[in-house]
Amino acid sequence: MLVEPKPLVGDVPRLVGLDGNNKMSKSLGNAIDLDSTQEEVSEKINKATTDPARIHKTDIGHPEICPVYAYHQAFRKEGSDEIYESCKKGQIGCMGCKQKITQSINDLxxxxxxxxxxxxxxxxxxxxxxxxxxxxxxLVAKETMQEVREAMSMNYF
Known part of the structure; x- marks a missing residue:
């Protein structure tokens, strides 16, 4: 029996690129490639855009608009609440935040x-x-095409 496929696209939130402006894209140079070395990941994350209103480590942060925090939500779910609270209270700086996500991405x-x-x-x-x-x-394609032909009454052979 043929089952109508359901789209997977749209169910997963897209991460903004490291530049904070566009979707993550290899062609825009704002992505972390799966074959990146530890050093490349660190370099890319260190250059990533953060909360533009934050100048000093002790400034109150706005993690909800920080692209790096979005990476924490995607790759450090268990620690993202801690980052959120620390950032809001000015207890962690952007570099400390970036170091934590760099480690998590490298571990992944x-x-x-x-x-x-x-x-x-x-x-x-x-x-x-x-x-x-x-x-x-x-083999799978052959079986599937047989089902399609039968479902469409096109089983001529």
Missing amino acids: LEPMRERRIVYQNDSKKVDEILMAGTEKAR
Whole structure:
């Protein structure tokens, strides 16, 4: 039985880019790539736009308009409330906030970096995985197309 697919786009909030102006985009240069090194992540986050009204660490912050806080909500859910409160009270500066999210993003990316190295050094394994995936996709597509033809009464063969 065919099931109508439901869209996934729109259910997930988009993160604003590191520049604070546009959606995160590789072409705009305001994104963190999944293959970024720890140093690249740190450099990109350190350049990220923060609350423009905050000049000093002790100034009262506005995390609801700070792009870096949005990253905390996405990647440090368990610590985002603490960041929110500390920022609102002027107890944490933007650099301290950026250091925490940098660590969380690097922790998230580290297993990907490790797996990437394994596959970069074994192109034969990558080819095997791609071939197996292609064969599996062919089988699923064949079955799906049979269901489509039957559902549309186009089962001529």
